[in-house]
Amino acid sequence: MxxxxxxxxxxxxxxxxxxxxxxxxxxxxxxxxxxxxxxxxxxxxxxxGDAAAGLDLAPLWIFMPNPGPSYTPDFLxxxxxxxxxxxxxxxxxxxxxxxxxxxxxxxxxxxxxxxxxxxxxxxxxxxxxxxxxxxxxxxxxxxxxxxxxxxxxxxxxxxxxxxxxxxxxxxxxxxxxxxxxxxxxxxxxxxxxxxxxxxxxxxxxxxxxxxxxxxxxxxxxxxxxxxxxxxxxxxxxxxxxxxxSLWAEPGTGAGQALAKLLGAGRAAVLAALDEPASTSALARRLGLAPSSVSAHLTVLKAAGLLTSHRERHRVLYERTPLGGALAAGG
Structure with a gap:
């Protein structure tokens, strides 16, 4: 509700x-x-590892039932x-x-x-x-x-x-x-x-x-x-x-593997989105035609790897958590 x-x-x-x-x-x-x-x-x-097993969390977990939802005391x-x-x-x-x-x-x-x-x-x-x-x-x-x-x-x-x-x-x-x-x-x-x-x-x-x-x-x-x-x-x-990408560590050959999965162009676009960027900014950064970048962005967004939002006259793209994990090789 x-x-x-x-x-x-x-x-x-x-x-x-x-x-x-x-x-x-x-x-x-x-x-x-x-x-x-x-x-x-x-x-x-x-x-x-086993570190969490040594914690007796029952007095806290009682307020955090799984599944929820429930109200957890605010003072905690x-x-x-x-x-x-x-x-x-x-x-x-x-x-x-x-x-x-x-x-x-x-x-x-x-x-x-x-x-x-x-x-x-x-x-x-x-x-x-x-x-x-x-x-x-x-x-x-x-x-x-x-x-x-x-x-x-x-x-x-x-x-x-x-x-x-x-x-x-x-x-x-x-x-x-x-x-x-x-x-x-x-x-x-x-x-x-x-x-x-x-x-x-x-x-x-x-x-x-x-x-x-x-x-x-x-x-x-x-x-x-x-x-x-x-x-x-x-x-x-x-x-x-x-x-x-919080816990992801770059793996050996992660960039090459991503390119094999998505194609070189789409992998490059995904990797370049460390910060939100517009189609034209990405095209300049990657040295690609704006039409090619736009096509890659459309596919990546449809696959759930990107989101977009309008900021004044620009549409900015950024990675979803899944897109971030893929870009980091996680």
Missing amino acids: PMYMRFGPEDLLRCRFAISPVFETHEAIRTLRRTERHGYHRPWLRSL GGPPRDTYTSVADGLARLRATDPALAHAEMTMSFGTIPGAAESPLGRKLLADPAAAISLMADLTERAWHVLVEPFWPRLRDLLEADIDYRARQLASAGLGELFALLHHRLSYADGLLTVSTKSRDRYERDLAGDGLLLMPSAFVWPDVVTGFQPPWQPTVIYPARGVG
Whole structure:
């Protein structure tokens, strides 16, 4: 069911981007057992080996049933106050959660997960919310060290590059167009942001001057996440661009193999799209006729390897996650 967020004039001035290592850690935990998310993250899963097996994640997984959808308590990955929040600050904020708020959000979460509140673990967490906060913060910290910290430089580069790219999109296309470019489930018209989700519940929120926080994520792919309730700032988490090549390492002869698969011209066009580009720009870059490049782009887009969007007078093409993975030899 769609979720709706109503913008006022002040909200349009208070939209910002942020990165949250704590939220990314929880999405990594969720990804471990949500097979629909494995796709491009299989190299990461393989690199973990048996390390994740030593984590007892049950007190977090109880709020992340598979399959979903369900409501996960917002305090676990509350929207950060600053653009770049360290994991230490994020964990400190988690540990400082008001037990009454934690109890209310856990109760709301269990209301969307049949049988969770009556389970021994559910009863334990609800009986002592202060202890539950401490337990889940400790587990989050251990999961960070195992699942995310070894890869954080690579992940942070991806997320920061996405924010830089979205800032350029905002400058050229405006905020209304930006939402649709973030994810196909987002649309904006007449001051109303609509988010198409798998949730069974209807969610509406008047932003009331709080603005909107936009957070790129590697592990949220292929979903888009929203639904944060007061006192948390309204937030939309969307898949960062480039996730398809995040874990890919160039293989021996990857370029030649790609050329055999797609043909030399199409492989060259796909490889040249490290950044979005127009037909004419690609033609100049590759020394090909614009008509040839246009034909290659049409085929690559039809195969799901590219997407396109209009930016003023230009149509820009960029790789989909699948196209990025192929170009990287993954």
